[in-house]
Amino acid sequence: GHRLVDSDGIINPKAFYNYLSAWATNDALAYGASQGNLKPQPQRWIHSPEDVHLEIKKSSPLIYTQLPFYLSGLSDTDSIKNLIMSVRELCLKYEAKGLPNFPSGIPFLFWEQYLYLRTSLLLALACALAAIFIV
Structure with a gap:
């Protein structure tokens, strides 16, 4: 059937x-x-x-x-990070099939910027240190 x-x-x-x-x-x-x-x-x-x-x-x-998205139970940073990562993973799956998509909402607009904050800060620090020692 x-x-x-x-x-x-x-x-x-x-x-x-x-x-x-x-x-x-x-x-x-x-x-x-x-x-x-x-x-x-x-x-x-x-x-x-x-x-x-x-x-x-x-x-x-x-x-x-x-x-x-109607979301509930997002009471701590880990649950919000897990949500964002799960949604982004799903988005990538459908983008690979030819369906571009752009999730939006408070978790994506506010919290997503903090997912890679450590990496961004380390990169900025490395660039600053490189500029100091090269110049």
Whole structure:
């Protein structure tokens, strides 16, 4: 049989844009409540009990999507660092498949700059010391 999502977590590519039409207009707790932003807007499809054919029109291919993260349990630096590293790892996986993506939000805007702070400080110190001894 057909599954909505395969064992790798990938939505069936042949039906994705049909599913998108149904999801964006019929799942009250999904797209509408997510404060997401999809461009172009998905095709509107409203389920009707009288519709026995269930023909769901495909939405146009997406050129831009923005879906916020809803995060909880981030009470210390280690949990925030682990979150950022996990999301970045996932982003790289999909960028390698041709899907550029740019996570945003407070963890990425505020905390991410501190992930490589030690490395950056050591590099700056090394450059300063090199400049002192070379000049």
